[in-house]
Amino acid sequence: MTDLHLGLAGVGRIGAMHAANLATTAGVGHLTLTDADPARARSVAAALTARGARVSVAAHAAALLRSGVDGLVVATGTATHPELIRAGVEAGVPVLCEKPVAPDVALSLPVLEHVAERGGVVRIGHQRRHDAGYREAKRAFESGELGWLHAVRAVTCDAAPPPVAFLATSGGLFRDCSVHDFDVLRWITGREVVEVYARGSNNGDPEIGRVGDVDTALAVCTLDDGTLAVVTASRYNGAGHDVRLELQGSRGTVLVGMDGAMAVRSAEPGVPFPAGPPHATFAERFAAAYRAEVAAFVELVEGTGGEDLCRPQDAVAASRVADAAQESLRTGAPVAVRALEVSAV
Numbered sequence: 474m475t476d477l478h479l480g481l482a483g484v485g486r487i488g489a490m491h492a493a494n495l496a497t498t499a500g501v502g503h504l505t506l507t508d509a510d511p512a513r514a515r516s517v518a519a520a521l522t523a524r525g526a527r528v529s530v531a532a533h534a535a536a537l538l539r540s541g542v543d544g545l546v547v548a549t550g551t552a553t554h555p556e557l558i559r560a561g562v563e564a565g566v567p568v569l570c571e572k573p574v575a576p577d578v579a580l581s582l583p584v585l586e587h588v589a590e591r592g593g594v595v596r597i598g599h600q601r602r603h604d605a606g607y608r609e610a611k612r613a614f615e616s617g618e619l620g621w622l623h624a625v626r627a628v629t630c631d632a633a634p635p636p637v638a639f640l641a642t643s644g645g646l647f648r649d650c651s652v653h654d655f656d657v658l659r660w661i662t663g664r665e666v667v668e669v670y671a672r673g674s675n676n677g678d679p680e681i682g683r684v685g686d687v688d689t690a691l692a693v694c695t696l697d698d699g700t701l702a703v704v705t706a707s708r709y710n711g712a713g714h715d716v717r718l719e720l721q722g723s724r725g726t727v728l729v730g731m732d733g734a735m736a737v738r739s740a741e742p743g744v745p746f747p748a749g750p751p752h753a754t755f756a757e758r759f760a761a762a763y764r765a766e767v768a769a770f771v772e773l774v775e776g777t778g779g780e781d782l783c784r785p786q787d788a789v790a791a792s793r794v795a796d797a798a799q800e801s802l803r804t805g806a807p808v809a810v811r812a813l814e815v816s817a818v
């Protein structure tokens with residue numbers, strides 16, 4: 474058992490959860506946090522210290538990296554990911570950065586090049602790769618028991634929108650939300666998305682439209698073997714946090730997310746399933762996956778595992794699909810997705 478010192482930049486919505494998970498992950502002995510809002514970093518550190526964890530606060534990311542951390546987790550706003558990934562690579566430590574690598578693909582490519590040039594060890598947070606249901610769906614498809622896929626349907630719906638200030642910097646619903654489904658499409662099928670046709674709507678808070686986003690969207694994706702996939706997302710799913718993936722094949726069908734807390738009710742008389750209460754938030758729905766993800770990163774730092782973590786070129790390939798979806802939303806026309814030409818990192 475090692476006694477790692479890990480750094481975490483950004484302790485907002487998701488960073489505070491990563492901090493709590495890291496503080497209780499086997500192998501982590503010391504955590505140093507930093508946040509652009511120092512009071513927030515102090516408050517998260519105090520709460521974890523009160524629960525018996527060893528947690529320090531650094532004034533900024535450079536000071537955190539100088540404190541001799543063994544690895545860096547980045548959970549700041551998307552615009553700061555490139556500089557913090559670079560800083561971690563320059564410091565010679567493995568980095569787990571929340572998705573995406575950068576606000577768009579054009580800004581991501583120089584980061585990939587830098588990581589490749591310096592031999593950096595960087596992984597990107599796509600927690601569905603660590604979720605038991607998505608992993609079983611991948612196994613079922615790869616084993617051949619589903620046959621060939623005639624339809625893939627991915628759903629990601631929040632019960633309520635995040636703050637409009639966050640949406641203004643999120644890059645759009647496809648980049649912020651559906652990018653997880655685009656990653657899963659590639660990861661499970663092993664195929665590339667070659668074309669996207671997207672539509673969106675704004676029937677909720679008009680402020681979301683004013684900051685340039687849609688509150689609901691749908692993308693029809695064509696994979697390079699002709700398989701069709703539909704990816705939908707909404708910020709206004711009053712039934713609860715609804716995340717599903719249906720792989721419908723020539724020999725069988727699996728549905729990720731069909732648990733007792735699935736945020737739907739059957740319209741059939743006398744069918745009580747699912748019994749609820751429904752999933753409320755992404756943090757609750759994926760609680761185990763987020764824990765498994767940081768545990769995998771700790772194994773990567775220790776040199777004992779972490780193979781399932783998402784590599785940056787795969788995260789950027791998913792972002793390329795999200796960019797195409799945003800472009801299709803803007804133009805109203807189908808958009809071809811160009812293959813990613815980068816050296817492996």
Ligand SMILES: NC(=O)c1ccc[n+]([C@@H]2O[C@H](COP(=O)([O-])OP(=O)(O)OC[C@H]3O[C@@H](n4cnc5c(N)ncnc54)[C@H](O)[C@@H]3O)[C@@H](O)[C@H]2O)c1
Nearest residue numbers: 483484485486487488508509510548549550551553571572
């Ligand atoms: N994997 C997932 O399921 C998932 C879910 C939510 C968010 N995210 C990603 O996580 C990132 C953060 O999202 P969030 O919702 O937690 O945002 P947030 O705004 O709640 O938190 C971001 C935090 O980073 C801090 N910060 C900003 N710049 C910083 C810097 N240079 N150094 C240190 N701290 C800095 C802010 O003060 C804030 O506390 C985004 O990139 C988002 O795409 C991923």
